[in-house]
Amino acid sequence: MEQVDPRTRILDAAEELFYGRGVQAVGMDAVRAASGLTMRRVYQHFPSKEDLVEAYLLRRDARWRASLAVHVSRAGGTPREQVLAVFDWLGDWFAEPGFRGCAFVNSFGELGATTPAVAAAARHHKAEFAGYLAGLVEAVGAPPATAAQLSLLAEGAITVAAVHGDPGAAAEAREAADVLLDAATRGRKR
């Protein structure tokens, strides 16, 4: 059962701790304890804490975006329903226990000024998400400007849901997105 490879166990432990408490608030010893490994093993896989932080962010980015893409593709339906499905997925995410906002925004605020790798990971994550959303919006027939606006709604919903602990921000964003898509496609595409 616990035969998962050490690297995964370390990353699992690091992710839960870093995301839940903040990176700087978590010592390497806490990661070691949570992973059930020895210090030697941890440093064998990640030569420094910074390496571990970067790996944590990269893995989370990949998993987060893959999960979103799966949900949206399963939503099927029209292109427009797919765009709105993004906000439904956000709502599910916000309601998860332990939700504490965007890991990349949190890390960026904490370390972005001092650790270029963290700033780069955050930029990459946001750019990828915005690009993905832009693709969906383009399929609806709305201009790129509308995609950027929907991006802002999504980011805002994440922030508000995190600070106020209110998953309802996703529904508000979805409603706004609906209106913006209406306005952007009215008269443009039938």
Add this chain to the structure above:
Amino acid sequence: MEQVDPRTRILDAAEELFYGRGVQAVGMDAVRAASGLTMRRVYQHFPSKEDLVEAYLLRRDARWRASLAVHVSRAGGTPREQVLAVFDWLGDWFAEPGFRGCAFVNSFGELGATTPAVAAAARHHKAEFAGYLAGLVEAVGAPPATAAQLSLLAEGAITVAAVHGDPGAAAEAREAADVLLDAATRGRKR
């Protein structure tokens, strides 16, 4: 010239450092050095770092919202122009040198999970801003739901501007706000 009272000097130094590098990345000795005072004096005014952090956030909240209110009230014009002036003000803020996102979101991500006072300050700041915006939106004749949506746009613009260093997010948000206000007031109020 340097006759400002010690408390202000400490808070000025703390704000620049905490906001620019993150709270945990700044030691009390750096605050002391930047304030030009002695350690004894610093701890005389703020018995602990947590007290200083809280005071930093409270003062920044008050100044930030006052500055916004001044800009909006000077924008004069119609209620609708006042709402849009919020986004213009955000654009000016984003373009300031050293802009690094919302101090409250950053602090929340870094310390919100471990320091309740920080989480409370962030919630308070966001609630006050949302309430202020709601007041402006109400004067336009749009429903509260629209105010919440505009809130999301503003928060999203702050996040995107911070991570990508792109002040243009404010203009995108303003454009979206304009559309949402159109949709919300069409047929409702002449």
Add this chain to the structure above:
DNA sequence: CGCCAGTGAGAACGATCGTTCTCACGTCAG
């Protein structure tokens, strides 16, 4: 003058952090 409350400057303290080292132990090659 003599005293003392408060100050400046910075050393000191204890805790914690990231990282590395020690050392006894198990394993496998020869």
Add this chain to the structure above:
DNA sequence: CTGACGTGAGAACGATCGTTCTCACTGGCG
């Protein structure tokens, strides 16, 4: 069997942090 090597467990190290203490000094008040 023996020796070399990789591991587990955790101590140790050096740096840094938040906080407090030391101590010489100053200025006002009796």
